Amino acid sequence: MPYIEWRGRSCRVRWDTGRVDPKTGNKIYESKSSTKWTEDDAYNYGLDHESDIRNDRYISRRDGSVLMKDYCRTWPDTLDVGHLRDKAIRSMIRLYIVPRWGEVAVGDIKPSAYRAWKKQLKALPNVGEKYGEEILTVFSMLMDDAVDDELRTSSPVPKGKQRRRGKYKKKPRERKREMRIEDVHKLALNAATFWGLSGYVFMWTMATTGMRPAEMYALRREFCHPHWPASDPDPDRREEAMERYAGADPMPALRVQWQHQREEGQLKLFPPKYESDRNLVIPPFLAELLEMLLAGRDGDEWVFRSLSGSLLANANFSYYYWRPIADGREASAEFERTRLGQRQTVTSRRPLPTMPATPYAGKRLYLLRHGHKEWIDEAGGVHSRIAVESRMGHEVAGVEGLYANVTTTMERRIMDSLQVRWLRFAAASKERLWESSPTPLPLDLVDWMKQQVKAGKSLDPEPGS
Structure with missing residues (x-):
C-alpha cells in the first residue's frame, strides 16, 4: 500500500516497485511529492503506480531516465x-x-x-x-x-497498418527499359575495346547468370567452367555436382561461392548475400567464351582481373570501368609535355578509340542482373518460379519454398532459352556482330562469332515468323 507523509508544504507518497536491491536484499521504493496534492491525491497516485507494477506496465523513474x-x-x-x-x-x-x-x-x-x-x-x-x-x-x-529492456512501456513508432496521415505521396520508382540483347552486345563490344576479352566475357556472364557485382569480382577459377565441378574443393559437393552437370547429358555450369567485401578496410571473401551460394547453368556460347578467356591462365586463381592485373574489387569498377563502357568516351587525345628540356607530343600509355554511348548511359551496372530475370520471365511460364528465384539467389517463402526443388530439367530449359536467344541474335546480326566494334576484335574472337552466326542460321524458324 502507498505510504503518505508531509514534508513541509509538500505531500509525499512512496510505493513499492516490486524490486529488490541485489546487494542489500532490501525492497526498492520510489516516491514523488507535490505542493498541490491532498493526501487523497497522493494516495491515488501511489495506487495507480502499484497497479502498473502488477500489470507489467510500470517503468521506474531510474530506468526511464536513461539517455x-x-x-x-x-x-x-x-x-x-x-x-x-x-x-x-x-x-x-x-x-x-x-x-x-x-x-x-x-x-x-x-x-x-x-x-x-x-x-x-x-x-x-x-x-x-x-x-x-x-x-x-x-x-x-x-x-x-x-x-x-523495460525502459519504455511502448514504442513511439507506429506498428502495423496505421491510418494514413497527411497528403498522399507516391513512392518514386526507377525508370527502367527492357534489356535488349543488342544493347548488351553494345556494352560487351565497348568492354572489349576498353578491357579486352575479359570485358567482353564479363558483360555476357553478368547478363546470362544474373550474378551480383561483388559475386562477379570474387569468381574464382575452381568454381568456374570449364574447371568446375571437377575442381570443387568440397568432396561431397563435387561428387553431387559431377553427377548432375558432368554426367551422361552434361550442362556447363559455375558456382557462386563467394563475394568480395571489405571489413575494417581489408578486402575479404564472404558468403554471397543472404548466404545464397548456388550452382548456375550457363548457355553453351558463354561456356565457350569462358574457355577462351581461361586458356593459358593455369596459375591464375581469379576469372576476372583488372587492367593492371590486380583484384577487380580494388578497382572502383563502377567508376573506372562501367561508366566509360556504358556512357562511351572520346578517343584518347594527344597532349604536349616537356621532358629533359624538350617539347614532346604524346598520347596515353593505353590509347583508346572513340567508344559510342550505349542505352545504359547513366544507368547502374546492377540493371544487368534485373535484365537477366526479365529474359527468364519472358519465357511465359515455361520456367518454374522456384528455378528462377533460386537462380537469382532468392529464397521462396512458405510451403512453396519448403516443398519445391530445382530439377535438371528446369535448369536445362533455362540454359536452352538463353542459348537460343543468343543464336537468333547472332544469325540476325551477321557481319555486324563483329564489324560494329569500335576497334578490330582479336581474330580468334571474330572466328568464334562467325561460327555463332552459322549455328544461329541452322535453328528452326521462330513460331509465327
Missing part, C-alpha cells in the same frame, strides 16, 4: 548482423539518431516528436528515400528493444 546517447552506445553490440550491416547501423546512429535524440531520455520520446523528426529527416537533401527508410527502421528496432 539515448548512453543506450545507443551499447545497443549495436546486441545485434547479430553481417559486418556491412553493422557498419551501416553504427553510421546511422552516429550521424542521425544521436544528434537528434542523444540528450533525450529513452522514456521521454513521444510519438508526436517522432513524427516531426521523420518529416525533418526526409527533407534533408543528403538523405534519399530509401536511406531515410533505413534510418527509421533502425530507430524502430532501437525503440522495440528499449521496450523489451
Whole structure:
C-alpha cells in the first residue's frame, strides 16, 4: 500500500516497485511529492503506480531516465548482423539518431516528436528515400528493444497498418527499359575495346547468370567452367555436382561461392548475400567464351582481373570501368609535355578509340542482373518460379519454398532459352556482330562469332515468323 507523509508544504507518497536491491536484499521504493496534492491525491497516485507494477506496465523513474546517447552506445553490440550491416547501423546512429535524440531520455520520446523528426529527416537533401527508410527502421528496432529492456512501456513508432496521415505521396520508382540483347552486345563490344576479352566475357556472364557485382569480382577459377565441378574443393559437393552437370547429358555450369567485401578496410571473401551460394547453368556460347578467356591462365586463381592485373574489387569498377563502357568516351587525345628540356607530343600509355554511348548511359551496372530475370520471365511460364528465384539467389517463402526443388530439367530449359536467344541474335546480326566494334576484335574472337552466326542460321524458324 502507498505510504503518505508531509514534508513541509509538500505531500509525499512512496510505493513499492516490486524490486529488490541485489546487494542489500532490501525492497526498492520510489516516491514523488507535490505542493498541490491532498493526501487523497497522493494516495491515488501511489495506487495507480502499484497497479502498473502488477500489470507489467510500470517503468521506474531510474530506468526511464536513461539517455539515448548512453543506450545507443551499447545497443549495436546486441545485434547479430553481417559486418556491412553493422557498419551501416553504427553510421546511422552516429550521424542521425544521436544528434537528434542523444540528450533525450529513452522514456521521454513521444510519438508526436517522432513524427516531426521523420518529416525533418526526409527533407534533408543528403538523405534519399530509401536511406531515410533505413534510418527509421533502425530507430524502430532501437525503440522495440528499449521496450523489451523495460525502459519504455511502448514504442513511439507506429506498428502495423496505421491510418494514413497527411497528403498522399507516391513512392518514386526507377525508370527502367527492357534489356535488349543488342544493347548488351553494345556494352560487351565497348568492354572489349576498353578491357579486352575479359570485358567482353564479363558483360555476357553478368547478363546470362544474373550474378551480383561483388559475386562477379570474387569468381574464382575452381568454381568456374570449364574447371568446375571437377575442381570443387568440397568432396561431397563435387561428387553431387559431377553427377548432375558432368554426367551422361552434361550442362556447363559455375558456382557462386563467394563475394568480395571489405571489413575494417581489408578486402575479404564472404558468403554471397543472404548466404545464397548456388550452382548456375550457363548457355553453351558463354561456356565457350569462358574457355577462351581461361586458356593459358593455369596459375591464375581469379576469372576476372583488372587492367593492371590486380583484384577487380580494388578497382572502383563502377567508376573506372562501367561508366566509360556504358556512357562511351572520346578517343584518347594527344597532349604536349616537356621532358629533359624538350617539347614532346604524346598520347596515353593505353590509347583508346572513340567508344559510342550505349542505352545504359547513366544507368547502374546492377540493371544487368534485373535484365537477366526479365529474359527468364519472358519465357511465359515455361520456367518454374522456384528455378528462377533460386537462380537469382532468392529464397521462396512458405510451403512453396519448403516443398519445391530445382530439377535438371528446369535448369536445362533455362540454359536452352538463353542459348537460343543468343543464336537468333547472332544469325540476325551477321557481319555486324563483329564489324560494329569500335576497334578490330582479336581474330580468334571474330572466328568464334562467325561460327555463332552459322549455328544461329541452322535453328528452326521462330513460331509465327
